Amino acid sequence: xxxxxxxxxxxxxxxxxxxxxxxxxxxxxxxxxxxxxxxxxxxxxxxxxxxxxxxxxxxxxxxxxxxxxxxxxxxxxxxxxxxxxxxxxxxxxxxxxxxxxxxxxxxxxxxxxxxxxxxxxxxxxxxxxxxxxxxxxxxxxxxxxxxxxxxxxxxxxxxxxxxxxxxxxxxxxxxxxxxxxxxxxxxxxxxxxxxxxxxxxxxxxxxxxxxxxxxxxxxxxxxxxxxxxxxxxxxxxxxxxxxxxxxxxxxxxxxxxxxxxxxxxxxxxxxxxxxxxxxxxxxxxxxxxxxxxxxxxxxxxxxxxxxxxxxxxxxxxxxxxxxxxxxxxxxxxxxxxxxxxxxxxxxxxxxxxxxxxxxxxxxxxxxxxxxxxxxxxxxxxxxxxxxxxxxxxxxxxxxxxxxxxxxxxxxxxxxxxxxxxxxxxxxxxxxxxxxxxxxxxxxxxxxxxxx
Amino acid sequence: xxxxxxxxxxxxxxxxxxxxxxxxxxxxxxxxxxxxxxxxxxxxxxxxxxxxxxxxxxxxxxxxxxxxxxxxxxxxxxxxxxxxxxxxxxxxxxxxxxxxxxxxxxxxxxxxxxxxxxxxxxxxxxxxxxxxxxxxxxxxxxxxxxxxxxxxxxxxxxxxxxxxxxxxxxxxxxxxxxxxxxxxxxxxxxxxxxxxxxxxxxxxxxxxxxxxxxxxxxxxxxxxxxxxxxxxxxxxxxxxxxxxxxxxxxxxxxxxxxxxxxxxxxxxxxxxxxxxxxxxxxxxxxxxxxxxxxxxxxxxxxxxxxxxxxxxxxxxxxxxxxxxxxxxxxxxxxxxxxxxxxxxxxxxxxxxxxxxxxxxxxxxxxxxxxxxxxxxxxxxxxxxxxxxxxxxxxxxxxxxxxxxxxxxxxxxxxxxxxxxxxxxxxxxxxxxxxxxxxxxxxxxxxxxxxx
Numbered sequence: 095x096x097x098x099x100x101x102x103x104x105x106x107x108x109x110x111x112x113x114x115x116x117x118x119x120x121x122x123x124x125x126x127x128x129x130x131x132x133x134x135x136x137x138x139x140x141x142x143x144x145x146x147x148x149x150x151x152x153x154x155x156x157x158x159x160x161x162x163x164x165x166x167x168x169x170x171x172x173x174x175x176x177x178x179x180x181x182x183x184x185x186x187x188x189x190x191x192x193x194x195x196x197x198x199x200x201x202x203x204x205x206x207x208x209x210x211x212x213x214x215x216x217x218x219x220x221x222x223x224x225x226x227x228x229x230x231x232x233x234x235x236x237x238x239x240x241x242x243x244x245x246x247x248x249x250x251x252x253x254x255x256x257x258x259x260x261x262x263x264x265x266x267x268x269x270x271x272x273x274x275x276x277x278x279x280x281x282x283x284x285x286x287x288x289x290x291x292x293x294x295x296x297x298x299x300x301x302x303x304x305x306x307x308x309x310x311x312x313x314x315x316x317x318x319x320x321x322x323x324x325x326x327x328x329x330x331x332x333x334x335x336x337x338x339x340x341x342x343x344x345x346x347x348x349x350x351x352x353x354x355x356x357x358x359x360x361x362x363x364x365x366x367x368x369x370x371x372x373x374x375x376x377x378x379x380x381x382x383x384x385x386x387x388x389x390x391x392x393x394x395x396x397x398x399x400x401x402x403x404x405x406x407x408x409x410x411x412x413x414x415x416x417x418x419x420x421x422x423x424x425x426x427x428x429x430x431x432x433x434x435x436x437x438x439x440x441x442x443x444x445x446x447x448x449x450x451x452x453x454x455x456x457x458x459x460x461x462x463x464x465x466x467x468x469x470x471x472x473x474x475x476x477x478x479x480x481x482x483x484x485x486x487x488x489x490x491x492x493x494x495x496x497x498x499x500x501x502x503x504x505x506x507x508x509x510x511x512x513x514x515x516x517x518x519x520x521x522x523x524x525x526x527x528x529x530x531x532x533x534x535x536x537x538x539x540x541x542x543x544x545x
Numbered sequence: 546x547x548x549x550x551x552x553x554x555x556x557x558x559x560x561x562x563x564x565x566x567x568x569x570x571x572x573x574x575x576x577x578x579x580x581x582x583x584x585x586x587x588x589x590x591x592x593x594x595x596x597x598x599x600x601x602x603x604x605x606x607x608x609x610x611x612x613x614x615x616x617x618x619x620x621x622x623x624x625x626x627x628x629x630x631x632x633x634x635x636x637x638x639x640x641x642x643x644x645x646x647x648x649x650x651x652x653x654x655x656x657x658x659x660x661x662x663x664x665x666x667x668x669x670x671x672x673x674x675x676x677x678x679x680x681x682x683x684x685x686x687x688x689x690x691x692x693x694x695x696x697x698x699x700x701x702x703x704x705x706x707x708x709x710x711x712x713x714x715x716x717x718x719x720x721x722x723x724x725x726x727x728x729x730x731x732x733x734x735x736x737x738x739x740x741x742x743x744x745x746x747x748x749x750x751x752x753x754x755x756x757x758x759x760x761x762x763x764x765x766x767x768x769x770x771x772x773x774x775x776x777x778x779x780x781x782x783x784x785x786x787x788x789x790x791x792x793x794x795x796x797x798x799x800x801x802x803x804x805x806x807x808x809x810x811x812x813x814x815x816x817x818x819x820x821x822x823x824x825x826x827x828x829x830x831x832x833x834x835x836x837x838x839x840x841x842x843x844x845x846x847x848x849x850x851x852x853x854x855x856x857x858x859x860x861x862x863x864x865x866x867x868x869x870x871x872x873x874x875x876x877x878x879x880x881x882x883x884x885x886x887x888x889x890x891x892x893x894x895x896x897x898x899x900x901x902x903x904x905x906x907x908x909x910x911x912x913x914x915x916x917x918x919x920x921x922x923x924x925x926x927x928x929x930x931x932x933x934x935x936x937x938x939x940x941x942x943x944x945x946x947x948x949x950x951x952x953x954x955x956x957x958x959x960x961x962x963x964x965x966x967x968x969x970x971x972x973x974x975x976x977x978x979x980x981x982x983x984x985x986x987x988x989x990x991x992x993x994x995x996x
Binding site: 107110111115118136138139142146147152153154155389390391392393394395398399402410411412413416417419420421422423428430432457458460461462489490491492493494495496497499500501503504506509510512513514515516517518519520521522523525526527529531532536540 | 558561562566569587589590593597598603604605606840841842843844845846849850853861862863864867868870871872873874879881883908909911912913940941942943944945946947948950951952954955957960961963964965966967968969970971972973974976977978980982983987991
């Protein structure tokens with residue numbers, strides 16, 4: 095039987111960061127990572143494989159090389175079972191590995207709608223984080239001209255835009271009234287939809303799919319209203335489910351949505367077993383509620399925390415919930431969100447006000463690559479605490495969203511933003527006099543005083 | 546005699562934002578702005594007039610139009626004197642204006658080195674925020690081929706890069722060992738210097754100017770070591786001095802460096818007279834010391850504060866000092882800083898550690914427009930409080946620097962950054978696993994524990 099101090103299952107963002115951080119803090123401990131993936135993909139880069147990058151080979155994290163440099167053992171195999179009473183796992187190759195600490199970072203799998211006729215046709219694809227699958231899929235898609243994408247979340251929208259860039263005739267279907275509507279308020283998603291359509295993607299919202307048509311191969315998608323859309327291939331981007339099967343079999347605590355239950359140190363119901371990333375339960379920083387949030391950035395934050403706390407729990411290093419911060423881009427336009435949206439505030443019954451402002455992301459706005467920049471804040475009406483923010487702008491939107499994230503994590507008051515200092519530069523930011531972050535805060539404060 | 550509730554002298558960033566914010570909060574009060582500039586320039590955009598923009602007409606803030614929309618009186622004249630005992634000012638056109646509150650926002654003027662022979666030749670230029678001067682200068686520079694720029698602060702560096710873009714043969718002279726060395730540590734300024742040179746600007750550091758040669762027109766610059774550099778025109782970018790003459794004549798308190806003294810509400814020694822922007826004293830957020838910092842972004846923060854506090858001081862709205870946050874760009878590369886540099890920490894005698902990391906600003910780094918992204922933190926060794934941060938990267942550097950600024954203003958601890966959540970996207974940010982902000986924080990924490 096092999097022995098290791100720390101065993102990590104999975105080598106994507108969560109597994110890799112947990113191993114690397116833990117090993118740096120504990121150089122004398124033996125770390126072993128077991129993964130079914132010989133090559134690990136940059137998870138957020140996957141849609142860009144189908145257009146901008148052109149191949150998964152440009153989207154690889156050199157995990158094995160990084161591990162080798164740090165003295166972390168790397169085993170390319172599958173864990174069949176976790177035997178928690180004996181603190182060991184069983185590999186497909188027949189070996190056992192005994193561990194002192196175990197980190198489960200098994201990620202998520204695409205959600206396959208069993209109710210959908212045709213979902214199992216061989217030219218109907220999901221988007222798993224699996225190089226072998228995606229390489230085969232990309233090769234097949236070369237022959238396809240008309241592609242229908244079902245589900246307009248981040249993956250669906252990014253896949254549609256990239257496949258269109260690669261010359262495909264793409265139709266994106268969404269059953270809700272807006273694309274990206276679980277992430278953004280309509281202020282932002284309407285802007286994204288206009289750009290996606292301008293780029294040439296056909297977008298149909300409020301649209302329910304009845305079935306995928308064809309005999310053994312999909313030849314189209316039939317909608318509830320009787321319309322048929324021709325398709326040479328169909329892509330299902332209907333969300334992901336936590337890959338928590340090993341944990342379920344080991345009788346670790348699992349929540350109603352299938353995520354592995356964890357405490358604020360990411361410990362499962364067994365105190366030597368941690369879980370991080372898409373397979374681990376997420377509580378929301380603002381609401382405290384369990385949320386089905388799956389983000390590489392959250393996985394990394396959780397993984398760092400586990401790496402730091404493995405052999406000694408530190409009271410200042412706890413995970414206080416996901417702020418659900420993320421961003422996407424369409425061409426030179428970026429969209430970002432952190433905290434809760436107005437829609438969520440309303441649904442939860444929070445007493446809130448909003449403030450928004452649209453300016454330009456360069457100054458003067460006569461500069462050639464200037465993009466409109468829109469910022470919206472969601473603020474607790476009574477206390478002024480910033481609960482959420484959304485941005486539509488140019489490619490600096492990613493980092494502007496991170497500034498908002500930092501405010502939320504610090505539970506900053508919107509009033510303090512009125513006199514906050516931001517740096518500005520003509521070629522990189524809005525004007526200091528019309529900085530959308532501050533002007534939107536002003537509007538929120540006026541709305542607090544008014545109502 | 547004219548009467549106004551609030552009189553503002555100056556219409557650049559500080560004056561404009563003070564008037565607009567004050568008027569929005571106090572719609573029933575009469576606001577009047579007096580300015581010598583018929584047209585107000587975007588201050589940070591001025592260097593870009595000489596290359597990227599091509600004309601000052603693309604670099605105008607529509608101040609008069611904004612004021613008209615809001616019902617703010619606009620007078621294009623010069624204030625000759627402030628008579629504080631009578632709470633009135635005297636205009637050049639002979640009129641008096643009585644005020645209840647006065648906001649001095651007279652800005653700064655280029656520093657002219659009287660000791661430098663040739664500094665008054667008519668083809669030797671400064672860079673004032675004055676459209677008429679700059680238009681005439683730009684016309685004259687059309688005939689110049691060889692241009693020498695003296696002083697490698699932000700204006701000198703940006704002017705050099707832009708004049709080179711416009712086809713000029715540019716030599717930039719700096720007496721210190723590094724360009725931009727009052728702003729950045731050498732980690733950053735070395736990177737900027739390489740790019741500036743690669744772009745084609747000749748950069749000479751450790752270089753002292755003896756005199757500007759010529760009879761009535763400059764024909765070159767003579768260095769201390771005897772070298773002569775030919776020049777058809779010379780640009781002096783040797784800093785700015787506060788334009789506090791009116792305040793001095795009115796016997797308001799002035800500090801040793803010539804700035805108008807202000808309290809944390811930006812009130813001068815007369816409680817109905819405020820000063821904001823380049824003419825007003827700046828205390829440093831970290832050190833508490835007076836600093837000769839002149840930034841449009843700081844001016845805007847001060848001006849908002851004054852606008853909010855004009856007719857009722859609010860204890861939560863005070864200016865707690867400049868975090869001296871700023872950024873610049875050379876082509877597609879950005880450089881930013883907030884708080885104190887390592888050099889400053891050392892000079893003041895702060896017990897500090899640093900942490901730095903270099904990664905890429907896109908992920909995967911195989912994406913076409915990927916730039917290296919370097920982040921450095923300066924941290925108080927005992928408490929872990931973040932004192933400063935510096936960034937070199939792509940054009941998202943402006944907003945990344947603002948994220949660091951937000952941390953400094955919140956007096957965040959570097960440890961909390963280890964588990965901070967940042968959003969990431971292939972086309973807009975670094976990878977979440979190798980996010981330079983967090984990796985640099987990790988390095989700082991290791992250095993805290995080590996030493």
